Amino acid sequence: MTTQPDEAVIDCRNLWKIFGRRADEAMKAVQEQGLGKLEVRDRFDCVVGVQDATFTVGRGEIFCIMGLSGSGKSTLIRHVNRLIEPTSGQLFIEGQDVNQLSAKDLREVRAEKIGMVFQNMALMPHRTVLENVSFSQEVRGHDVRERRENAMRAIDAVDLNGWDQKYPDELSGGMQQRVGLARAIAADPSILLMDEPFSALDPLIRRQLQDKFMSLSAEMKKTTLFITHDLDEAIRIGDRIAIMKDGALVQVGTPEDIVTNPADDYVADFVAGISKLELISAGKIMEPVAAFEQRQGPIDLGSWPEAHPDHSLDDLVNLSITTQHPVVVKADGKPIGIVTKNALLRGIQGHAGDDGSQAI
Amino acid sequence: MAENTNSILDPFSAVDLGLAESADGVKQWAIANRALIQPVKKFFNEMIVGIDTALNAVPPLIMLALLVLIAWQAAGRRVAILVGVSMLALGFLSPNAWGLAMTTLAIVVSAVILCFIIGLPLGVLAGKNDRFEAAMRPVLDTMQTIPAFVYLVPVVMLIGIGNVSGVIVTIIFALPPLIRLTSLGIRGVNASVVEAARAFGASPRQILFKVELPLATPTILAGVNQTIMLSLSMVVIASMISVKGLGNEVLRAMGRLDAGKALVGGLGIVILAIVLDRITQGMGQSGRDRGHRHWWQGGPVGAVLRLAGKN
Numbered sequence: 001m002t003t004q005p006d007e008a009v010i011d012c013r014n015l016w017k018i019f020g021r022r023a024d025e026a027m028k029a030v031q032e033q034g035l036g037k038l039e040v041r042d043r044f045d046c047v048v049g050v051q052d053a054t055f056t057v058g059r060g061e062i063f064c065i066m067g068l069s070g071s072g073k074s075t076l077i078r079h080v081n082r083l084i085e086p087t088s089g090q091l092f093i094e095g096q097d098v099n100q101l102s103a104k105d106l107r108e109v110r111a112e113k114i115g116m117v118f119q120n121m122a123l124m125p126h127r128t129v130l131e132n133v134s135f136s137q138e139v140r141g142h143d144v145r146e147r148r149e150n151a152m153r154a155i156d157a158v159d160l161n162g163w164d165q166k167y168p169d170e171l172s173g174g175m176q177q178r179v180g181l182a183r184a185i186a187a188d189p190s191i192l193l194m195d196e197p198f199s200a201l202d203p204l205i206r207r208q209l210q211d212k213f214m215s216l217s218a219e220m221k222k223t224t225l226f227i228t229h230d231l232d233e234a235i236r237i238g239d240r241i242a243i244m245k246d247g248a249l250v251q252v253g254t255p256e257d258i259v260t261n262p263a264d265d266y267v268a269d270f271v272a273g274i275s276k277l278e279l280i281s282a283g284k285i286m287e288p289v290a291a292f293e294q295r296q297g298p299i300d301l302g303s304w305p306e307a308h309p310d311h312s313l314d315d316l317v318n319l320s321i322t323t324q325h326p327v328v329v330k331a332d333g334k335p336i337g338i339v340t341k342n343a344l345l346r347g348i349q350g351h352a353g354d355d356g357s358q359a360i
Numbered sequence: 361m362a363e364n365t366n367s368i369l370d371p372f373s374a375v376d377l378g379l380a381e382s383a384d385g386v387k388q389w390a391i392a393n394r395a396l397i398q399p400v401k402k403f404f405n406e407m408i409v410g411i412d413t414a415l416n417a418v419p420p421l422i423m424l425a426l427l428v429l430i431a432w433q434a435a436g437r438r439v440a441i442l443v444g445v446s447m448l449a450l451g452f453l454s455p456n457a458w459g460l461a462m463t464t465l466a467i468v469v470s471a472v473i474l475c476f477i478i479g480l481p482l483g484v485l486a487g488k489n490d491r492f493e494a495a496m497r498p499v500l501d502t503m504q505t506i507p508a509f510v511y512l513v514p515v516v517m518l519i520g521i522g523n524v525s526g527v528i529v530t531i532i533f534a535l536p537p538l539i540r541l542t543s544l545g546i547r548g549v550n551a552s553v554v555e556a557a558r559a560f561g562a563s564p565r566q567i568l569f570k571v572e573l574p575l576a577t578p579t580i581l582a583g584v585n586q587t588i589m590l591s592l593s594m595v596v597i598a599s600m601i602s603v604k605g606l607g608n609e610v611l612r613a614m615g616r617l618d619a620g621k622a623l624v625g626g627l628g629i630v631i632l633a634i635v636l637d638r639i640t641q642g643m644g645q646s647g648r649d650r651g652h653r654h655w656w657q658g659g660p661v662g663a664v665l666r667l668a669g670k671n
Contacts, residue, residue, distance in 0.1 A: 081559055083555060083558060083559060103563075107562070108561065109561075110558070110560060111560055112561070114559070115560075116556070116560070118552060118555075118556060120552050122552040122553050122555065122556035123553070123556075124553055124556075124557070125553075125575070126574045126575060135557070135562075136560035136561055138570075139557075139560065139561050139562045139563070139570070140561060183560070
């Protein structure tokens with residue numbers, strides 16, 4: 001068995017999934033001739049679900065996969081617990097190759113190590129909330145009292161006390177998805193797979209559940225793979241984001257990376273509408289002190305507002321409106337850069353420099 | 361010349377593959393293997409006679425009360441009243457109607473139990489496997505549409521007249537809807553719920569028993585209901601091979617052109633059908649229709665439990 005560094009809880013390497021009866025032939029042709037998605041469709045009548053996906057998710061990290069519907073993100077996430085078998089490539093969970101597991105071991109990994117939340121809740125309508133939440137422990141044959149305790153703790157964690165004996169159809173959509181979340185965390189797995197968990201909910205409830213999830217997540221520190229089609233959600237929740245298009249990961253990076261430095265036009269289009277106020281830091285848009293002095297002559301920094309390179313544009317705006325002067329950025333007490341009002345305005349637009357000519 | 365054209369355009373009359381004769385060979389095989397068939401026949405006959413004797417041993421009024429209680433439990437108070445009134449009417453149809461009805465009920469119950477034992481696994485298999493479903497479909501079509509008289513004779517040849525043959529011909533006719541509806545029920549289970557069960561580590565067996573069968577139950581019970589109805593519709597034909605009961609009354613009345621007697625037998629079958637239909641339909645209600653109460657929380661059992669709880 002291949003061993004992996006402990007940091008990478010989920011390690012996905014060159015994963016391909018091609019759907020269709022002639023998938024293996026198509027895979028071979030892709031590897032040997034480098035066929036594209038359309039050629040595969042025309043020549044083999046196969047659909048490429050995931051193209052060459054490689055990424056790792058570290059322990060406790062929340063990794064968001066963002067893409068439009070049909071981009072293959074739900075297919076990709078299902079490889080982690082092998083609900084879908086890859087056509088080619090490997091996927092390791094804590095160093096174990098998921099695709100080498102026996103059926104029995106796989107069931108154990110699914111029940112004990114991985115919790116999954118589905119977009120359409122997928123609760124069992126014939127079971128009470130409690131029975132739904134304790135399902136994974138029940139199939140493992142755990143002691144009734146133990147699984148009840150764990151389930152009640154999970155139900156408590158999602159603020160559903162008193163609802164444990166109700167049936168899913170007696171609950172609202174938001175509550176149902178909280179049951180789904182409770183079911184995923186009840187067995188205390190190390191990995192959470194969230195397949196567009198909040199997409200089917202109305203915006204207000206979605207926001208509430210995001211908050212709930214983030215506070216739970218901060219507490220539990222579970223390694224999370226989070227699928228969404230909503231970039232705002234990805235930026236809010238994710239430590240890192242992968243943008244997926246036509247089955248391929250177009251860009252992987254921190255939210256700031258993605259927004260300030262989109263890899264291609266597709267990503268740029270996506271992030272165009274995203275507010276940069278919280279994402280871009282002062283360090284990205286400041287002009288070095290020397291350059292500023294060369295342009296403007298000597299300056300007296302005494303009365304200028306001070307900021308830290310990590311401060312967001314939002315903070316800079318708050319500093320800036322109290323005075324006519326530019327903001328001076330200091331690190332370790334020394335001034336290292338200047339942010340003029342023009343640079344700040346350009347920064348909000350996503351550009352750097354006084355005239356907005358520089359890329360961030 | 362005319363004969364020549366005939367043989368070109370009508371090759372069917374000239375060729376005789378001897379299908380009918382070879383099918384008749386079943387008879388010879390049955391005679392040769394009597395020793396094999398008889399013990400099996402004896403076992404099933406004793407089962408049917410046992411049920412018949414048991415049903416007839418219960419005094420009619422107690423049986424009626426039992427049926428009313430079962431109906432109340434399964435389908436609620438209104439159906440219980442309907443069942444009570446129907447069974448009273450059945451009893452008053454003629455002095456021996458009740459006993460005949462119990463005999464018919466015994467045949468139907470035997471046939472339905474055997475249908476369930478055979479049909480449920482086949483239905484599950486058909487629900488899970490497209491190829492098996494495709495192979496099963498023409499067989500089921502045949503079973504449902506082939507005239508009963510066609511297989512009546514071979515069955516009698518194989519097994520002889522009597523209850524067992526009656527149950528077998530009933531099963532042939534009544535089994536298909538149970539298989540079809542079980543398959544439909546399994547296929548109708550929400551795929552995402554099954555996927556969730558897989559994602560949480562359930563084995564195929566656990567998925568079947570904890571997810572698919574419970575969710576398919578209303579559809580499966582609709583199949584059981586159809587099987588019961590079709591079983592009842594076979595009792596007259598079954599009585600041709602010496603099966604007793606209400607069907608036999610109708611058959612004898614036909615022979616004697618006795619309209620009154622035929623009416624008694626016929627009405628008896630209809631009433632029995634209504635009673636069994638209402639009870640099984642009540643069982644088929646989903647949890648949601650019942651307002652998510654467990655079966656023991658309602659009906660007479662619930663009433664008794666509540667009383668016990670108060671004391």
